[in-house]
Amino acid sequence: MTRQAAIPCILMRGGTSKGPYFVTTDLPGDEKRRDAILLAAMGSPDARQIDGIGGADTLTSKVAMVSPSTRDGVDVDYLFAQVSVTEALVDTSPSCGNILAGVGPFAIERAMVRPQDGETTVVIYNINTKSRIEAVVKTDAQGVIYDGGTAIAGVPGTAAPVRLNFMDIVGSKTGKLLPTGNLVDEINGVPVTLIDVAVPMMIFKAADLGKTGYESPAELDADTEFFARMEAMRKIAGERMGLGDVTGKVVPKAAMLSTPQGEGHISARYFVPHKTHAAFAVTGGLCVSTCAMLEGSVSDGLAKRPEGDDRLVLIEHPSGLLDIALKTKGGGAALEVESGGAIRTARKLMSGEVYVPASILE
Structure with missing residues (x-):
């Protein structure tokens, strides 16, 4: 035995x-x-x-x-x-x-x-x-x-x-808010924002990959062609962000954005990265909320942006809302993130x- x-x-x-x-x-x-x-x-x-x-x-x-x-x-x-x-x-x-x-x-x-x-x-x-x-x-x-x-x-x-x-x-893995120095990059013909706040991420508009952004995790997980396309993009994103070959790695994570349907400031789906998160990761929330407040990023035209440098950003996700308290200063590529907070249990x-x-x- x-x-x-x-x-x-x-x-x-x-x-x-x-x-x-x-x-x-x-x-x-x-x-x-x-x-x-x-x-x-x-x-x-x-x-x-x-x-x-x-x-x-x-x-x-x-x-x-x-x-x-x-x-x-x-x-x-x-x-x-x-x-x-x-x-x-x-x-x-x-x-x-x-x-x-x-x-x-x-x-x-x-x-x-x-x-x-x-x-x-x-x-x-x-x-x-x-x-x-x-x-x-x-x-x-x-x-x-x-x-x-x-x-x-x-x-x-x-x-x-x-x-x-x-x-x-800021710069949890890459040392920079925007590892490539660009507010928007293009990967395989799709505009993306490559950003690193608490976790490196590749963020894109849902419509640019043929989605509404309101699909359930099960609906997204069933679309193998969508995941194959996103993974090909994520590998290129990893190289551009200085993370090397990210095959088999879980960073950078990925998220897709759409306009909020309710009281949120942005609607998003978060990928971990080979499966859709049933809710939303806190670290991903910090990164996505920063992107949503970042003028010139792929969130332009989608996000509602509260005024001021100390704001509560509400992210709509499959299970409800994630609230992120975000303190920033400046704007655009010069945006500085001083701190981010979240309530969990x-x-x-x-x-x-x-x-x-x-x-x-x-």
Whole structure:
């Protein structure tokens, strides 16, 4: 009989995503062995992830690794990993703002940060993007308060809010807001804006790829020709943005824009990138909201732009609305993004140990 090794973790919902949260030192330092453990824990590669705790969906096959930080003014370091469902692939190149929503509560649960009465601020360093995020978590002297009245699109019920204030988000991977220096580039005859705010993205108008922009995720996912065309464009975008060959990588992400139908300022569909997101990623929301406010980008003629430099941008998506608090100054190619914020929720689902074959550790 194969022996099993137990690794402590907390299974948490963060925003519209879900996955195990580990203390970094509970995993091997060697990346190859670490990734083998994460694949085994999630049950990948297998479309059902039947032999692991993954949820057979990209949104529920995510991992957070958290440790106390030695950086000045930072409480914890956070490394995100996207575990492929169907391939033996663990990608730490992107970040995930939804899983990020659970990092502050997890740090308090694991006594990395002492809870305060009322709310506790946890300063997080995101290793993936080399940026800092301030998470404001509802707490009392005993710990995290998960119950509350905040609802977010894509999650049933309500919970306590987690406020995420993103700092140092421009040029997360490329070092520039506009990696090519252009507000609009053309790829395979399609105008695109190549932009990097919290995550590098290729953004285009839905109509330019023959879509209305209001299709459901299922309708888009069924269009293999559309995805093949978008992927060909995304590979070229990756090269132009200085990311090299992005085959098999999940960045740059992609989004398509259309005019809002309701109270939003822009309507968008977000791709992760080989599947349509059922809702919207927080990091993607920061990038798309910036593009929507960027005069001269592909959002011209589509976005409603609130006046002022400190504004709330509402993104319409398949599950509802994502609100992004965006603070900027300047305009056009000279636009500066000072900070972006979002309200998410998180919930502890289970605390215990996940078992993997001991041979991986040995």
